[in-house]
Amino acid sequence: MVATERSTHDRLLDAFETLLVTAGSRAATLDAVAAMAEVSKGGLLYHFHSKDELVEAMLTRLREQGAADAAKMRTASNGPVEFYLATSMNTGSAFDRALIAAARIAQENDSRASAALADLREGWIAVLREHLGDESLARTIQLIGDGLYFDDTTGLSEKNALKHVRDVLRRLDVL
Amino acid sequence: MVATERSTHDRLLDAFETLLVTAGSRAATLDAVAAMAEVSKGGLLYHFHSKDELVEAMLTRLREQGAADAAKMRTASNGPVEFYLATSMNTGSAFDRALIAAARIAQENDSRASAALADLREGWIAVLREHLGDESLARTIQLIGDGLYFDDTTGLSEKNALKHVRDVLRRLDVL
DNA sequence: GTCTATACTTCGATAGAC
């Protein structure tokens, strides 16, 4: 069985996300997206009639990936907290990329992107709250995850960040 | 004594930062900056010969503000940790605005902006480390601050975030 | 379903008047 070729539709969304993540929204132009996906601009605009539709489709795909992620977190073998922290550092997964891309769009004052991110976070905090039975702890851990994520995507991440966090969480009997 | 008029130079930097923070880097065009500062584009380009110079000047101003902030943090009456956390939520200060603006630029892959932010963070972590005498705790608190900051600037902030953090830090005998 | 050609707009930057 031959590996299924990634559709042009998906390759375009991949390219859009990659450009947003690695170079920022100013660099994520239709020209650049089309070039990275190795399609002409006209080809791109057949699949997505406007840049706005590209954003919309990206957020739809993110929501699908997000539902799967929350389910994985809930049943992770080493517990939801460890799973959450480990995946707060950019692991290079498609989901991470989609997440970071959405954050870039959200910062351009896009309410759809903000809403999508808020919904994802709602899923995570629900699992943390349920697992920990402690609202303050759940929210603080979510903030730590946000911090890890932010540092990682602004070129500020420390190599040992996770080690220090685990150290502190052990003192709180979380790990 | 009459209040000193803000110079055109400063008004332009203020406008640039405000646009970056409230609408993102794609919206922070020379046209938009000039309009917000109520100067013509030609007027803007007299003060800053290119967009790059505008960025450079903004980062210079940020570094000055940053040095003053670290000093304030070190001698804050309610302690450096409380000072740091409270100012991690966007308080609307000029320093906050400059900081967020620099982060937007850093995300566009600008190494000067990343370096400026890294230096600022170095100042904060030094004070936290010195005050707490605990590397893991210092770094974790910095991550929480980053999380507060990120949420606040992505339209995701929770009203009670600080309350929950204080609750957890009390359990760690930090507050 | 993808391409080329093209229209229109906005962006960053220069030149020169005042």
Place this chain on the structure above:
DNA sequence: GTCTATCGAAGTATAGAC
């Protein structure tokens, strides 16, 4: 020190051939 006028490049989007 600030303005208007203008340029070339790049941005989004449309039309129509293949």
